Amino acid sequence: MKNRPPYAIASVDSALLLATLLQHEGPMRVTDAAERLGVSASTAHRLLGMLVYRDFAEQLPDRRYGPGRILERTPLPQAPVARLRELALPHLRRLVDELGETTNLMVLTGPDVRFVATVECEHVLRVGDRTGRSLPAHLTSGGKALLATLAPGDLDRALGQHDDETAARLRRELPTIRRQGFAVNDQDTEAGLTAVGVAIPDRGGAVASAISVSMPTARYARDRLRAWSVALSAAAAAIAADLDAA
CATH class of the missing domain: 3.30.450.40 (GAF domain)
Structure with a gap:
């Protein structure tokens, strides 16, 4: 049965999960991301910043974060x-x-x-x-x-x-x-x-x-x-x- 690895790298896991959430569910605020991941707002902000830097996310005019160009090819509405x-x-x-x-x-x-x-x-x-x-x-x-x-x-x-x-x-x-x-x-x-x-x-x-x-x-x-x-x-x-x- 495949469960969480015993030596999981928490920051990597959080970043990958956050990218997946953006792809599946669309734009969210920093506070939304923090709540979904169970982390502080400052941690969520840093994770989103790295995703933006690597084109997995982008900041929208209303200050929410949406999926970046790397995640644009998704069939999910x-x-x-x-x-x-x-x-x-x-x-x-x-x-x-x-x-x-x-x-x-x-x-x-x-x-x-x-x-x-x-x-x-x-x-x-x-x-x-x-x-x-x-x-x-x-x-x-x-x-x-x-x-x-x-x-x-x-x-x-x-x-x-x-x-x-x-x-x-x-x-x-x-x-x-x-x-x-x-x-x-x-x-x-x-x-x-x-x-x-x-x-x-x-x-x-x-x-x-x-x-x-x-x-x-x-x-x-x-x-x-x-x-x-x-x-x-x-x-x-x-x-x-x-x-x-x-």
Whole structure:
């Protein structure tokens, strides 16, 4: 299971995470960056200054900081992703309280999903923060749940990016996911990690998104699968309703 390195360089980690947040969510103030990173405003200001120097960020006329030219090639519509994250976080926190495991929010970007929010559980052995990571959609629980919602033409294009064997396996697997409403990633992305994911219902929004609960495989139990999927589906429906009302 891939978690934070024991000898992580905090400043490098903070700078990389901040660059990712700018790319995914768009412009933010120094105080916003400080809050998201859990650092002081002066530290956030220094990090933003270095990102500007290396063209990962730029300062805008209103004194906020936005993604720089190196980060301009992103398929994510920033405002909808930031709003999605804001509305989803309370539901992710409630899921952690209910299920006792880490929860995630992800969006579909071409053949991958990008994690845009994580709420960690309190277990010592737990799945860590995935915010900013990209993983192949066909291997993740939320990604497979999203692929199962695609229209036939879109699905054909998505599967066309894979080799024949992978595409054939997905064509066999997706109808079951579509019928049951959830997908499972049993160590497909990382050894020792299992996750259950559901797609957030699409009501004409611009961002295809999903949520998941992830845990060490040692705590995964098939007899809890229905409870996890029901809780996830309820949270996904609530997020969709909040998006409609926003």
